[in-house]
Amino acid sequence: MSKTNDEEHGGAREDEGPVDDRAQFSALLEDSAEDLYEHAPCGYLSTQLDGRIAKVNTTLLDWLGYQPEDLVGRKYFSELLTVGGRLYHETHFAPMLRMHGEISGIALELKATDGSRLPVLVTSTVKKGGGGQPLLIRTTIFDARDRRAYETELLRARQAADRERDRLQALTTTLQKTLLPPTLANVPGLDVCAHYHVASVDEVGGDFYDLFPLAAGTWGMFLGDVCGKGVAAAAVTSLARYTLRAAAVYHPDPVAVLGNLNTVLNHEYNGADPRFCTVVFGLLTPDRVHGGFQITLASGGHPPALLMRADGTADILPTPGGQLIGVLPDAHISTTTVHLAPGDTLLLHTDGLTEAHTNAAIGGGERYGDDAFLDFGRALAPTTATGTISAVRGLLDTFGTGVDDDTAVLAIHVPRPHSDEQQ
Amino acid sequence: MDVRSRNHVRVTGRTGAPVVMLAHGFGCDQNMWRLVVPELERHFTVVLFDHVGAGNSDLTAWSRERYSTLDGYTDDLLELCRELALGPITFVGHSVSAMMGVLAAAREPEAFAGLVLLAPSPCFIDEPDAGYRGGFSAEDIDELLESLDANYLGWSGAMAPVVMGNPQRPELGEELTSSFCRTDPEIARVFARVTFLSDNRADLARVAVPALVAQCSSDAIAPPEVGAFVHARIPGSQLVTLNATGHCPQLAAPEETAAAIAAFAGAIQ
Structure with missing residues (x-):
């Protein structure tokens, strides 16, 4: 605003007190509305609705190097x-x-007449007439050079x-893959299927499983859950996986296999950084007499397996008293044996499934739980390995973000003889 | 996948009347048509939809592979025609969607009674050797991509919650307006490339259905000579110049645009 105006008004009303100061300021502002428009610290632009420029202030003209008539x-x-x-x-x-x-x-960027470019931030409003009909567009333009550099x-x-x-996600995904078998071993007379549900793409989960051949027509399988997540847990997962495979070759008795893993974890992670896991290990032997498979399961603190029978019944297979692997020097490991007859399906899972929140989408805190899981098995039986895994995947989908831990599931199923299957 | 929810299809207007399908171009969504729909509804069954990646389409259906060429969009268009089963339609494509209409009509002419190509451009990039002026250089298009990026910060903070929201939710009124012209910057980049780097000049001659080329009198994106080029290359096409400034006649001159569409669609169906 102009200095002359200041002095004129200031001089005339010098001794009339604060009330008149306000009047003076008000007069000042009234007088300089045009000046404020022309020399505002931002560009002003009014256009017709089609964008044709109708009015532009001096600030913007100066920035761009134009004359009004241009x-x-x-x-x-x-x-x-x-x-x-x-x-x-x-x-x-x-x-x-x-x-x-x-x-x-x-x-946006404006082009000046000298060819330079001015980064700006543009705000526009449509001025409307009394009937709400649009009349023209008013635009303010701020110099955004500093801000643009910052942005x-x-x-x-x-x-x-x-x-x-x-990159991290790619790394995590790759690492996760190395902890799981690319494909499960093909066991004659057995239908097998597994699924790994990744709860977070940013962290490697600690669940693992495998199914592999042992000597003399027997097979080993395991599924477990390392406590914790991330790279540290992945290292334990990797150790657990190769220890289990090596131990099973050395001495396939399930109690001995888990005892071996317990010793290794105690040995490797003693002192300030104990690491432990829950595992279920199974030894599969074909039953030449009755058909199907004889399975010996050993559990170290792992959730019990679910058996879905050919007759449509389902039960959990308790392995009570089994202790976490890696905590105590002599962990107690419990075993159970089961005969998997034609038409039966056995499902191993980690607790990511049973501890999932069932209605996370609406903020609910209910966990799925063991009872619901058993009901799920009862509703599903009789089934197949692929049928089971696909049903579990469907179940996990319904939980959505409620699955906050990784979940591994491994199903094995003895198909009925072909003639039965036709029914 | 349900095509109707994938493309957020809305069918309105007179049941049983000839069908006019309106396809929005790069940048916005089906709301671009809101000023012409009331007039068209009086005479036609009007089909509106959002391209996948725009407006309230199902963003999970978007993939870089499918939508990196106009073919993916053309597939969507033909799937829509089959799903809606409304018989031969008059397809109105604005800007890049005009070329989707050209490709779709070349592939399945029986699905179309006619095409209205609104502010079309078969190729935005100049090719001086062929004497073709599309109006832009490749560097200009890079500049647009920069503009999209420059407005990316504002987008991600303000828009992510809306765009991430459940597309199946019915209470879309407010969301429609708030999501208008805003899209995931990744999707916008890919769509910008498809829009401004495609060259469909050779496809124009394959159009064997009635076609109306409707261009704007002053359009910085598709200048009049481009409209004339399209008209010259599509056998038997009509050309009309709408008295509209800018690239969006359906906003700048809705009455005239609706009248041109209605006259053409009414005459051919």
Whole structure:
């Protein structure tokens, strides 16, 4: 605002007190409305609805190096933009302005007459007449050079973070894959299927399973859950997996296998950083007399397996008293044996399934639980390995984000003789 | 997948009347048509939809592979026609969607009674050697991608909750307006490339259904000579110039645009 105005008013009303100061300020502001428009610290622009420039303030003219007559009635707002900005204007800015009657904080670049570019933030509103009909568009333009530099930096940091996250996820996914068998062994006379549900793409989970041949037509299988997540847990998972496989070859008795793992974990992770896991290990032997398989299961603190029989009944197979592996030097390991007859299906799972929240979407805290899991088995029986895994996947899907821990499931099933299956 | 919810299809207007399907272009969604729909509803069955990745379409259906070329969008279009089973339709495609209509009609002419190509451009990039002027250079398109990126920060904070929301939710009124013209920057980038880097000049001659080329009198994106090019290459097509500034005649001159669509669709069906 002009200095002359200040002095004139100030001089006349010098001794009339604070009330008149207000009047004086008010007069000052009234007087300088035009000046405020012309020399505001931002650009002002009014256009017709089609974008043709009707009025523009001195600040914006100075920024861009134009005279009023270069622009008013001659150019469209979008012509002040870079070509890319013009495309953005046509495809986003103008339609959104029409839709909402206003649009704010859009980052664009203006072209000055000397060829330089000015990064700006643009806000527009549609001025409406008494009947609500749009009359013209008012636009304010802020110099955004500093802010754009800052945002560019922010954007770069964000893109770098996005890339790192992608890299981490790729790494996690790869690591996870190495902890699981690429395919399960093909066991003659047995239908097998497994599924690993990843709760977080950012962290390696601690669940694991495997099924593999042992000597003399017998087979080993295991499924377990290492306490914790992330890289430290992955190291234990890896150790547990190869220890179990090596121990099973050395001496396939399930109690001996888990005892061996217990010794190794105690040995490797003693002192301040104890690591432990729950595991169920099974030895599978074909039953030449009755058909199907004889299975000896040993459990170290692991949730019990679910047996779904050919006759449509289902039960859990308790292995009571089995202790966590890796905690005590001499863990107690309990065993149970079961005959898997034609038509029967055995399902091993980790507690990610039974501890999932059933209605997470609406903020509920209910966990799925062992009883519901048994009911699930009863409803499903009789079934097959693939049928079981597909039903479990469907179940996990219904929980959505309620599955907050990784979940591994392994199902084995003895198909009925072909003639039965036709029924 | 349910095609109707995938593309957020809305069918309105007169039941049993000839069908007009309106396809929005790059940048926005089916709300682009809101000013012409009331007039068209009086005479036609009107089908509106969002391209996958835009508006309230099912974002989980979007994949870089499928939507990196116009073919993915063309497949969607033909799937929509089959699913809705409304018989031969008049397809109105704005901007890039005009070329989707061209490709779809070339592939399955029996699905179309006619095409209205609104502010079409078969190729945005100049090719001086062939004497073709699309209006843009490859660098210009890079600049647009930068503009999209520059407005990415604002997008992600304000829009993520809406866009991540459940697309099956019925109370879409408010969401429709708030999601208008806003999309995942990743999707916008890929769609921008498809829109501005595709070259469908050779496909124009394959159109064997009646076609109306409706261009704007002053359009920075699809200048008049591009409209004339499209008209010249589509056998037997009509050309009309709408008195509209900008690239969106359905917003800038809705009455005239609706009248042109209605006259054409009424005459051919």
